[in-house]
Amino acid sequence: MELMLEEILIYGFVFLLCGIIVFFYLRKQKVTSQETERKVAKAKEEGLFEPVSLHPYIDLNTCIGSAACIADCPEKDILGIVDGKATVINASNCVGHGACFHACPVEAISLRIGTEKRGVDLPHVNQNFESNIRGMYIAGELGGMGLIKNSVEQGQQAVENMIKAKKPNKNGVLDLVVIGAGPAGISASLEAKKQGFSCITLEQNSLGGTVFTFPRSKIVMTSPMDLPLYGKAKLFETSKDELLDLWRDVIGKNNLDIRENTKVESITPLADDTFRIETNTKETFISNHVLLAIGRRGSPRKLGVPGEDSEKVAYRLLEPERIHDKKVIVVGGGDSAIESALLLKDQNEVILSYRKDKFSRLKPKNKEKILAAEIDESLKVMYNSNLISIEKDCVLMKTDDNDSGLKIDNDQVYIFAGGEMPTQFLQKAGIEISKRFGYIMKKHK
Numbered sequence: 001m002e003l004m005l006e007e008i009l010i011y012g013f014v015f016l017l018c019g020i021i022v023f024f025y026l027r028k029q030k031v032t033s034q035e036t037e038r039k040v041a042k043a044k045e046e047g048l049f050e051p052v053s054l055h056p057y058i059d060l061n062t063c064i065g066s067a068a069c070i071a072d073c074p075e076k077d078i079l080g081i082v083d084g085k086a087t088v089i090n091a092s093n094c095v096g097h098g099a100c101f102h103a104c105p106v107e108a109i110s111l112r113i114g115t116e117k118r119g120v121d122l123p124h125v126n127q128n129f130e131s132n133i134r135g136m137y138i139a140g141e142l143g144g145m146g147l148i149k150n151s152v153e154q155g156q157q158a159v160e161n162m163i164k165a166k167k168p169n170k171n172g173v174l175d176l177v178v179i180g181a182g183p184a185g186i187s188a189s190l191e192a193k194k195q196g197f198s199c200i201t202l203e204q205n206s207l208g209g210t211v212f213t214f215p216r217s218k219i220v221m222t223s224p225m226d227l228p229l230y231g232k233a234k235l236f237e238t239s240k241d242e243l244l245d246l247w248r249d250v251i252g253k254n255n256l257d258i259r260e261n262t263k264v265e266s267i268t269p270l271a272d273d274t275f276r277i278e279t280n281t282k283e284t285f286i287s288n289h290v291l292l293a294i295g296r297r298g299s300p301r302k303l304g305v306p307g308e309d310s311e312k313v314a315y316r317l318l319e320p321e322r323i324h325d326k327k328v329i330v331v332g333g334g335d336s337a338i339e340s341a342l343l344l345k346d347q348n349e350v351i352l353s354y355r356k357d358k359f360s361r362l363k364p365k366n367k368e369k370i371l372a373a374e375i376d377e378s379l380k381v382m383y384n385s386n387l388i389s390i391e392k393d394c395v396l397m398k399t400d401d402n403d404s405g406l407k408i409d410n411d412q413v414y415i416f417a418g419g420e421m422p423t424q425f426l427q428k429a430g431i432e433i434s435k436r437f438g439y440i441m442k443k444h445k
Contacts, residue, residue: 029084036080036087043077043090046367047360051091053120054113054441056100058086062108069100069109076364092361098150111441119435121421129158132432133269137162137291140184148183148243149225151293155187156228158291163195167273167288174198174287177277179264181207185293186247189256190228200285201256202277204263207247229254267429292431294422301417303331307390313413320344327351327409329395331387332416333359338366340414341379350379351408353397357383387413 043049056069056079065084073079079100080089086108088094101109114120124132125143139158140151162176169175176192178185181203192199226232230250251258263280267290270276277285300315302308317340324347330337333354341352352370359367374381382397388405389396390413396405423433 029081032080033082036082036089039077039080039089040082040087043092048090048092049088050118051088051094051112051115052361053094054111055091055094056088056109057112057438057440058088059108059110060085062106063104064106064108066105068103068105072099072103074099093363112438113441114436114439116438119437120439121423121433122436122439123426124432124434128161129154130161131292133430135167135273135275135289136267136269136429136431137289138293138431139188139291140180140182140293141295142292151183152187152225152227155184155189155291155293156191156226158184159188159191159195159197162197162289162291170274170288172286173274174200174285176200176289176291177202177275177285177287178291178293179267179277180293180295181258181260182293182295185291186251186258187228188291188293189258190230190250190254193254193256194228199257201258202262202264202279203258203260204280206260207244207251207258269430292426296419296421299422300415300419303387303415303417305388305390307395308415310390310392310413312411313390313415315415317343317414321347323412324348326411328412328414329353329387329397329408329410330414330416334361334416334418335363335366337414337416338362338370340416342366342369342373345373345379352379352381353385353387354381354383355386387415 040049063085065081065086067081067086069086070079070081075093077089078091078094079086081087098111101111113122123138123142125138129137129139129143131138137158139154143154159176166175175197176188176199178188178192178199178201181189181201185201185203186207189199189201227246227250233246262283264277265280266276266278268276268278270286273288275287275290277287277290279285307313320340320343323344326348328344328348328350330341330344330350331353332338333356337352337354338359341350344350359370362370370381373379382399384400386398387395388398390410393409393411394407395410395413397408398405426433
């Protein structure tokens with residue numbers, strides 16, 4: 001009898017202990033869910049819930065709520081847990097590095113571009129990075145993978161796939177012409193050198209492509225990457241200048257033929273499966289393969305206002321430290337506009353013009369800094385404003401209070417209105433482009 005009573009007490013204690021553990025587990029899960037739901041509500045209010053580019057999509061029927069995706073994501077509050085399942089919070093801030101995809105133990109996450117409601121124009125590219133035109137490849141931002149590390153991997157892998165289908169050498173015919181000297185283009189050029197390919201790289205602007213247009217102090221790399229002919233580059237909190245210095249060093253040591261300020265005007269497939277590439281410098285190249293490693297924003301979007309062709313108008317900020325004692329107008333409400341305005345404000349009189357009544361889809365740090373600058377009056381923010389004319393010593397700004405135009409003294413105008421995909425250029429070369437809704441991006445190994 002005493003033994004049975006002792007067993008009952010032991011079992012009772014075990015059940016009580018299990019009950020306490022389950023209670024605190026459920027309580028913690030509830031608190032976590034409530035916190036995540038608050039973050040989601042805030043993201044929706046600030047316009048950060050809907051994705052703007054590559055983003056994770058979670059299959060709730062497969063997800064087991066391990067939170068491995070959250071632990072491995074280097075960004076903050078992109079993902080969270082609600083009722084034991086992963087959910088997206090600030091989808092607009094996702095940079096598409098794919099760490100969550102690789103971390104998920106049950107493959108419940110896929111990487112997608114576009115949503116069911118908002119389509120994204122994408123060129124046709126197969127798993128080998130080849131377009132619908134045989135011998136013409138696409139890597140990096142144009143194909144939907146904008147992160148530097150991903151672009152570097154794709155540039156290398158695209159050339160590796162070309163090696164498998166290498167065409168016979170012909171006199172006067174290059175193995176490869178790379179168009180674009182950004183992350184994907186540089187990586188491809190290095191891999192081509194490594195494989196013994198004859199290769200020329202053409203860049204319409206400067207080495208680095210889109211990266212070159214970033215402000216000097218902008219952090220562009222937060223994780224290591226492998227570069228052909230270099231090895232693992234251990235990059236953490238790496239600035240634009242540091243990354244460009246690394247590329248220049250590797251390019252110089254390997255004698256790559258990279259031609260800056262050379263814009264490709266046309267790519268023509270020829271009958272013998274080669275390509276004729278014509279440039280603005282009146283040079284013509286014949287090549288067995290072409291790799292398009294250009295950005296999605298081929299040309300900056302213009303406002304179409306009088307005076308926009310003035311010399312005082314620019315669409316990128318390269319050396320802010322050289323600009324001082326100027327009356328500057330920065331147009332735009334995205335991260336590029338905000339970062340540029342913040343870099344200019346200490347040495348200049350800066351006005352930030354934004355067409356909406358509040359900022360949305362900004363990186364948290366940028367939003368915090370611009371609102372602080374507005375409060376301490378180190379710069380002026382004009383909401384609900386539109387630039388309507390640019391003159392030699394001033395601009396005219398349309399506001400809610402002045403439809404006819406408010407005259408503002410001005411020395412320099414920076415316009416950050418996004419860019420336009422080079423659709424016409426691509427279609428002229430024969431590349432098919434489709435609007436994709438919730439398109440699943442395949443991760444290439």
